[in-house]
Amino acid sequence: MIASNPFALATRLPARVEEPADPQRVAALLATAAEAGNGVVAFGGSTLQSLGNAPRRYDVAICLRRLDRVLAYDPRDLTIGLEAGITLESVAGTLAQARQFLPFDAPLPRRATVGGTLAAGWAGPRRATYGQLRDLLIGSTVALTDGSLASAGGMVVKNVTGYDMSKLYVGSLGTLGIIVRANFKTLPQPPAQRLAIAPLGEEVRQRALAALGQLTIEPTAALVVDGFFERTPRVHEEDTRLVTIFEGSEAAVDRATRDLRSVLGKSGVAETLLFDGGAAAAVLQDTIDAYIEPIEDRSITYRSAGLPSTVWQRAHSARAIALSFEARYDFIADVRNGDAIVRLAGSSARHTTELLSEIDAQLRTALPGITVLAGDPRLRAQVDAWGPAPATLTMLRAIKDRFDPSATLAPGRFVGGI
Amino acid sequence: MATTFARRLLEALGSDVARTEPADLTAYGYDGYKENGNPSAAVVPRDVRDVATAVRIARECDEPLIPRGAGTGLCGGAVPVKGGLVVSFARMNRLLELDVANRRARVQPGLINLELSNAIARYGIFYAPDPSSQKISTIGGNVGTNAGGAHCLSYGTTTNHILGLQYVDGSGEIHRTALGDPGYDMTGLLVGSEGTLGLITEIDVRLMRLPEAVRVCVAAFGDVESASEAVSAIIGAGIVPVALEIMDRLITQAVEAHYHAGFPADAGAVLLVEIAGPHDDMDDAERLIARIAGDHGALSWRSARDAAERDVLWAARKGAAGAIGRIAPNYYIQDACVPRTKLPQVMLEVERIARDHRLQVGNVFHAGDGNLHPLMIFDRRDARQVQAVIEAGNEILATCIALGGTISGEHGIGYEKRQSLSLVFTTADLAAMARVRDVFDPMRAFNPDKIFPTGAVCGEVTAANSTAA
Numbered sequence: 001m002i003a004s005n006p007f008a009l010a011t012r013l014p015a016r017v018e019e020p021a022d023p024q025r026v027a028a029l030l031a032t033a034a035e036a037g038n039g040v041v042a043f044g045g046s047t048l049q050s051l052g053n054a055p056r057r058y059d060v061a062i063c064l065r066r067l068d069r070v071l072a073y074d075p076r077d078l079t080i081g082l083e084a085g086i087t088l089e090s091v092a093g094t095l096a097q098a099r100q101f102l103p104f105d106a107p108l109p110r111r112a113t114v115g116g117t118l119a120a121g122w123a124g125p126r127r128a129t130y131g132q133l134r135d136l137l138i139g140s141t142v143a144l145t146d147g148s149l150a151s152a153g154g155m156v157v158k159n160v161t162g163y164d165m166s167k168l169y170v171g172s173l174g175t176l177g178i179i180v181r182a183n184f185k186t187l188p189q190p191p192a193q194r195l196a197i198a199p200l201g202e203e204v205r206q207r208a209l210a211a212l213g214q215l216t217i218e219p220t221a222a223l224v225v226d227g228f229f230e231r232t233p234r235v236h237e238e239d240t241r242l243v244t245i246f247e248g249s250e251a252a253v254d255r256a257t258r259d260l261r262s263v264l265g266k267s268g269v270a271e272t273l274l275f276d277g278g279a280a281a282a283v284l285q286d287t288i289d290a291y292i293e294p295i296e297d298r299s300i301t302y303r304s305a306g307l308p309s310t311v312w313q314r315a316h317s318a319r320a321i322a323l324s325f326e327a328r329y330d331f332i333a334d335v336r337n338g339d340a341i342v343r344l345a346g347s348s349a350r351h352t353t354e355l356l357s358e359i360d361a362q363l364r365t366a367l368p369g370i371t372v373l374a375g376d377p378r379l380r381a382q383v384d385a386w387g388p389a390p391a392t393l394t395m396l397r398a399i400k401d402r403f404d405p406s407a408t409l410a411p412g413r414f415v416g417g418i
Numbered sequence: 419m420a421t422t423f424a425r426r427l428l429e430a431l432g433s434d435v436a437r438t439e440p441a442d443l444t445a446y447g448y449d450g451y452k453e454n455g456n457p458s459a460a461v462v463p464r465d466v467r468d469v470a471t472a473v474r475i476a477r478e479c480d481e482p483l484i485p486r487g488a489g490t491g492l493c494g495g496a497v498p499v500k501g502g503l504v505v506s507f508a509r510m511n512r513l514l515e516l517d518v519a520n521r522r523a524r525v526q527p528g529l530i531n532l533e534l535s536n537a538i539a540r541y542g543i544f545y546a547p548d549p550s551s552q553k554i555s556t557i558g559g560n561v562g563t564n565a566g567g568a569h570c571l572s573y574g575t576t577t578n579h580i581l582g583l584q585y586v587d588g589s590g591e592i593h594r595t596a597l598g599d600p601g602y603d604m605t606g607l608l609v610g611s612e613g614t615l616g617l618i619t620e621i622d623v624r625l626m627r628l629p630e631a632v633r634v635c636v637a638a639f640g641d642v643e644s645a646s647e648a649v650s651a652i653i654g655a656g657i658v659p660v661a662l663e664i665m666d667r668l669i670t671q672a673v674e675a676h677y678h679a680g681f682p683a684d685a686g687a688v689l690l691v692e693i694a695g696p697h698d699d700m701d702d703a704e705r706l707i708a709r710i711a712g713d714h715g716a717l718s719w720r721s722a723r724d725a726a727e728r729d730v731l732w733a734a735r736k737g738a739a740g741a742i743g744r745i746a747p748n749y750y751i752q753d754a755c756v757p758r759t760k761l762p763q764v765m766l767e768v769e770r771i772a773r774d775h776r777l778q779v780g781n782v783f784h785a786g787d788g789n790l791h792p793l794m795i796f797d798r799r800d801a802r803q804v805q806a807v808i809e810a811g812n813e814i815l816a817t818c819i820a821l822g823g824t825i826s827g828e829h830g831i832g833y834e835k836r837q838s839l840s841l842v843f844t845t846a847d848l849a850a851m852a853r854v855r856d857v858f859d860p861m862r863a864f865n866p867d868k869i870f871p872t873g874a875v876c877g878e879v880t881a882a883n884s885t886a887a
Contacts, residue, residue, distance in 0.1 A: 074757070074759055075654070076759045077757045077758050078658070099656055100656065131578055134606065142850075150844075150846050150847050151843070154824045154842070155757055156756060156757060156822075156823050157755070157758075157787050157788065158566050158787045158789045159755060159827060160563055160564045160566075160575075160828055160831070161824045161825050161831060161842055162831065162839055162847075162869065163607060163851045163855075164564065164577060164606055164611075165850055165854070167577075167603045167605075168606070168854065170606075171602070171603055187658070188656035188657065188658060213519075216630055216696070217696050248699070249696075249698065249699045249702065251698035252695070252698045255696065256696075305598045307517075307520045308520055309517075309520050338520075369599065371600060390600055391593075391594070392593065392595065392599070392601050392604065393601075395857065395858075396602055399602050402853040402854075402856055414601075
């Protein structure tokens with residue numbers, strides 16, 4: 001019953017679900033909730049609600065699905081103004097008509113919303129090339145718990161008028177306000193897109209990854225995927241694959257692929273599987289979906305951020321820990337941005353439950369700063385999503401207190417119990 | 419006679435770091451804005467410990483703190499308008515760490531922007547933000563204003579290249595922020611906060627790989643409007659070059675007189691285009707852009723033969739304001755930004771406003787970003803002209819706001835435009851910003867009288883909006 005309710009968080013259901021149709025109503029609902037001492041959680045497509053800890057108080061769900069309009073879009077400006085509840089797929093469709101795009105690179109774009117993706121601070125695998133959403137966000141409006149709507153930035157691509165408040169709300173997991181509008185600069189679609197999957201056996205790995213860094217035309221994303229077979233195709237039955245995507249003019253993409261095959265060949269990689277255009281985009285999206293995909297009710301997925309040069313070592317440490325517990329592991333190592341995504345699972349939910357506390361402790365020692373990204377709610381409830389409080393906690397608390405003094409917005413969800 | 423404040427600074431930091439003599443202090447009272455201030459004292463710290471010491475003493479003596487880079491800001495951001503302690507980062511100017519593999523560096527705030535790119539070029543990497551002042555302005559100052567530059571069209575502004583910061587708060591405590599760490603994005607808040615949230619003492623920057631090929635082209639147009647139409651059409655066609663810059667005839671002639679860069683000085687407007695990327699793309703991209711320019715009335719098109727010629731063209735473009743300074747008694751640069759499609763319209767409006775006020779105006783601007791910089795020439799000894807510049811400047815800002823734009827694209831708000839902030843933002847918008855300030859700087863110790871409007875009457879608004887260099 002609870003599991004099938006889209007507004008269930010951990011084992012709790014809200015007393016009320018609101019679906020406001022305009023931003024003023026969102027702000028009014030927040031003010032009312034603050035006055036009543038209620039806890040509020042904002043909902044987009046529920047694709048990343050697994051981030052952070054379960055809130056201490058949860059009385060009202062505010063679902064933004066009715067705020068789903070494109071508010072301003074003149075393709076010649078290369079900017080777009082959106083309501084927060086619009087889905088990523090819908091935005092992509094609008095932009096594609098003018099051969100533009102936004103590199104959301106977030107899981108499940110059919111359900112995921114712009115507001116939710118921003119609030120989650122999602123940073124995808126192509127950000128080394130295109131920037132992450134925070135870099136493309138040029139303006140925002142949020143509803144605050146005092147009932148006001150506060151805007152920052154605007155619809156221009158360069159703007160130093162006042163503080164860059166939009167940055168504050170990105171990644172705040174709805175603990176400071178609820179994003180109701182977001183303006184972005186858009187990007188022209190590259191004419192060609194090609195994705196390559198190469199088997200990355202133990203014996204070739206080091207040379208192949210070193211060679212990757214020497215390519216004149218860099219891939220817009222480069223991921224080492226181990227496992228996740230249901231999402232990312234295998235080549236030559238090899239468990240570990242290198243997934244790269246090149247985007248640009250036909251000529252540049254052709255040359256990039258030739259160069260890639262040449263350097264991988266010299267490193268001993270036998271074969272590279274290629275996907276073009278829509279097929280390339282589909283494999284990339286499938287791989288991104290894997291970031292949060294659970295294995296039944298028995299998996300938990302962590303994210304370790306860090307320098308690109310240490311990502312392989314971090315993914316490897318996590319694997320060693322999983323192996324020592326005879327747990328199943330899958331991982332994605334983003335070699336351009338440094339994210340290591342690690343999914344662990346026991347043979348059953350019960351088995352994972354038994355292992356989890358010890359695995360979590362070992363992971364946190366080996367990989368400081370690791371956070372929980374996804375997994376079964378009961379498993380997530382067993383561990384702290386954030387780990388030890390950061391040195392900045394006093395400042396973070398002060399910001400929260402100033403924006404949400406009554407702790408209305410998802411109290412306890414954020415770092416350090418904020 | 420030394421004040422207690424001066425004496426304490428001298429005792430704690432020595433005369434090498436603390437400057438307290440009036441004759442020495444005039445150097446710390448100005449930036450590119452028309453009004454100067456008189457600091458109570460200045461410090462030139464050697465390291466973050468000196469900064470923390472200075473902050474503690476200033477707070478105990480109830481003196482505000484005003485951070486200073488190279489003093490190239492145009493909005494009074496570094497001017498101690500009501501006294502206080504100016505903290506100059508001139509001596510904290512080192513590249514502390516370079517991590518080529520991860521393309522990042524840790525620098526001190528006083529490092530000059532261009533010196534970073536020069537120091538790392540041999541590794542095939544560069545620091546992308548390039549304000550025209552990059553030969554003298556500091557990365558700390560650039561962080562303060564979230565500086566733009568000619569190449570942000572493709573690479574983004576300073577904020578897109580800052581990965582983390584170290585800063586000193588009002589109690590002299592040292593903090594560090596890093597992008598990607600769990601928590602709110604304090605790095606993003608501090609960038610562009612114009613020294614009002616704390617003193618930034620270290621900066622982690624993102625570096626980019628130098629492109630394989632670069633091409634710089636120059637097109638001549640009959641007037642600024644047709645050049646602006648061409649820019650709108652290029653962007654509208656889904657082409658985002660690395661830079662798209664326009665100079666009008668007045669600017670081009672001033673620039674040519676000084677640099678002899680080879681710009682067509684008889685043209686009504688010049689469009690400077692830079693494209694960069696793989697070799698394979700250069701010919702097609704140039705052909706396409708040249709064709710769109712031709713369709714919009716380009717009279718000529720040529721591309722720089724080599725790197726030396728490219729450098730000369732860019733040096734001339736970035737030296738435009740200085741070149742005007744050689745031929746005009748005084749000038750005032752306005753900074754505003756509009757949606758790209760509004761550029762031709764706003765340029766016509768600028769021309770009309772200048773004509774109405776009988777002012778000579780030059781235009782040199784980041785057209786690809788919709789970021790305009792009308793440059794008004796005047797003689798400050800002539801009261802009519804000074805008044806006309808103030809009024810024209812305000813009309814241009816109002817026009818940009820009416821067209822969906824904003825009052826600063828890259829120079830900042832500082833002291834100059836703070837009263838205009840309420841033309842763009844509601845009370846609720848400003849209240850949210852004030853909350854951030856309350857958290858970082860509850861005592862208003864850092865750069866008071868900047869960014870935020872005071873509850874002023876109209877007359878003061880006009881005065882605060884005026885400037886001249």
